[in-house]
Amino acid sequence: MxxxxxxxxxxxxxxxxxxxxxxxxxxxxxxxxxxxxxxxxxxxxxxxxxxxxxxxxxxxxxxxxxEEVFRALVADMGARTRHALSESVKDAPNRLEAERLGIRAYLEFVRTHKSLYRVVMEAQFVAPESYAEYYRVFAEAYRQGLAQAAKRGEISEGNDDVRVWALMGASTFLGLRYGVWDDDADVGAVSQAASDLMINGLAPRPKKNGDASS
Amino acid sequence: MxxxxxxxxxxxxxxxxxxxxxxxxxxxxxxxxxxxxxxxxxxxxxxxxxxxxxxxxxxxxxxxxxEEVFRALVADMGARTRHALSESVKDAPNRLEAERLGIRAYLEFVRTHKSLYRVVMEAQFVAPESYAEYYRVFAEAYRQGLAQAAKRGEISEGNDDVRVWALMGASTFLGLRYGVWDDDADVGAVSQAASDLMINGLAPRPKKNGDASS
DNA sequence: TTGAAACATGAGTCAACATTCAGGTTCCGA
DNA sequence: TCGGAACCTGAATGTTGACTCATGTTTCAA
Structure with missing residues (x-):
């Protein structure tokens, strides 16, 4: 469409x-x-x-x-998702904030596009090429975003390829769990918790003062 | 089997x-x-x-x-995966280390069980009940692990349900990307980068010495 | 040795579509 | 008012493959 x-x-x-x-x-x-x-x-x-x-x-x-309609649908969903995400993130002050906004927008998007979301996931088996392309395009943009943010010191350095796939996986699963399966959950709370994990990780927070590491 | x-x-x-x-x-x-x-x-x-x-x-x-064989296969894969993971993690000194070991073992497991891995993923569409059960059981154990670790202070407090699904999603996507699609990648490097993200997040590290930001 | 439980077999049945096609109908410029 | 381009249609075709079943064969306890 x-x-x-x-x-x-x-x-x-x-x-x-x-x-x-x-x-x-x-x-x-x-x-x-x-x-x-x-x-x-x-x-x-x-x-x-x-x-x-x-x-x-x-x-x-x-x-x-x-199969052709199916592929058209996957491509369309890709374009729409990218559009929705770039919109939601466009005036984030920094990368960390962009992550917060992005995950939230993603969950909301999934909820309002459940059908097409399922189509994308099923593409893995029906039209693998389309599926790979969907995430390839996504990953590419994401990776560049991370790389630039790292250069600016807004996030740590790291293996961006791995990070991007881990982050996409996290979002995808949260989308499935809280967007498709359980759409009563509070999106705000979920995206807050999720971005907190993505930003700060599991490690115990060093209390405001003292103790940094071993 | x-x-x-x-x-x-x-x-x-x-x-x-x-x-x-x-x-x-x-x-x-x-x-x-x-x-x-x-x-x-x-x-x-x-x-x-x-x-x-x-x-x-x-x-x-x-x-x-x-469909029945298919379901049997998914159940079997679940049991095997849980077994492999609990083995790999059983003598981790703490939760953070367990995460490291777990992600690595998971990638290796996926590589050596590609076929069954694809079966599990396809179950989402062929046998949704089996698929949900697979992750439900997984999530439950995982969640308890995190909750206990948090109580012990080994990891930060947080919404464990959300974290578990985010972490499972990250592992799943990494499994797909580096276990199924590209099995030449260095598992060690990938799991290292992944666990680093999961443990420390994206936030910039306070450098031991000099320069922190702009 | 025997009979019956367990196991093995593959030709045949049958319903479910994806795709085709030959023949309409509608629209519009000249 | 005409012609052809664009669009519409649904009955008919052909294939595919899950599942059944009537008929063996093997195993083993008594």
Whole structure:
């Protein structure tokens, strides 16, 4: 949906008329809902077209195959997530604060996009390439953010590749646990606790004075 | 496999003869390999029985359905993983050190059990109950470990539920990235960097001497 | 030795889709 | 008002693969 890439939609450049664009949108939305609710393999194309309110054959006017919609959905979710995150972080005073805001925004985003979130996770098995790409792009931006922050002294030095994957993993699991499974939990409290861990780690805090290390 | 639970195998108590136990083992091993390599939906029962070297019908002597083997596999992986981890951690002098050892052992375990690892991840979509149970059991033990360590002052206080899920997520993603996708990476370096993040967080370290910030 | 419990087998059944296709319908510029 | 481009449709096709079952074979206790 939205205004992103249009290369995974059929062969050509996309719908030529307004009517076509509306139909495409309806199909993508319906597919997102169905895949998100029932999972890829349990979802029949006919259930997508039914939900979209179009004929079965229409699906193949817009997509070459079942897998293609799925891939389009994953790509779309990637673009949306990156957008939401960069928005939420754009006026953070420093990297540590950006982490706090980012984790919170991420949890909220997952909650409001459960279906597409499940689609992304399932992509690991349905469309591994799309899944890898999703996290590759993400990791790349994240890594640069960390590297620059480290240079500025806002965070410690470290193996950024490893850190990025650990942080993405933490967010992903929290998204699953508190965004998808248990959406009653207090996002504020969770993101606070999470960013505290990411920022300060498990080590006991040196009390305001005295004792630094062994 | 191994000597764990036997309640997910068919209706009855399990094979009565040695011959039967061997066949069951062969089927479980074959199923693990096939599911791990091709994924649940791409794997045909016939390919499992072929790999196991038994007839197709034999499969249904031991399992009620395709999903049942899958669930048995997830449960088995859970038991094995917990065992491997508790072994690796059993004589850690303190919790922080236990984290270090744990993350390292986990990465190594994933590498040597790639197939079953993929099975566990795919369970999220194939057998959600099994997946939730896998992490629930894990989280419970982990949480207690953290709570006790906090009481002893070995780690800081915090929301242990959140921390546990964040830490499990970090390990899981690192397992995927460095255990499954890129098994050339140096496990030692990765687990070192990871545990450093988990223990100390991203916050800049107060340098022993000079310069702290801008 | 024997019979029955345990185990093994693979051809055949059957339902579930993904995808195709031949034939419409709608839209719009000339 | 016409022609063709864009779009729509759903019955029919073909494949795939989980699961059944009727019929063996092996094991072993009595």
């Amino acid at each position: 939205s205004q992103h890439s249009g290369s995974e939609v059929a062969e050509k450049t996309g719908p030529k008329t307004e009517r076509g664009r509306r139909t495409l949108r309806k199909l993508l939305d319906a597919a997102g809902e169905e895949f998100g609710a029932r999972g890829y393999h349990e979802t029949a194309i006919s259930s997508i077209t039914q939900r979209a309110g179009v004929g079965l054959g229409t699906f193949y006017v817009y997509f070459k195959s079942k | 191994s000597q764990h639970s036997g309640s997910e195998v068919a209706e009855k108590t399990g094979p009565k003869t040695e011959r039967g136990r061997r066949t069951l083992r062969k089927l479980l091993d074959a199923a693990g390999e096939e599911f791990g390599a091709r994924g649940y939906h791409e794997t045909a029962i016939s390919s499992i029985t072929q790999r196991a070297g038994v007839g197709l019908g034999t499969f249904y002597v031991y399992f009620k359905s395709k």
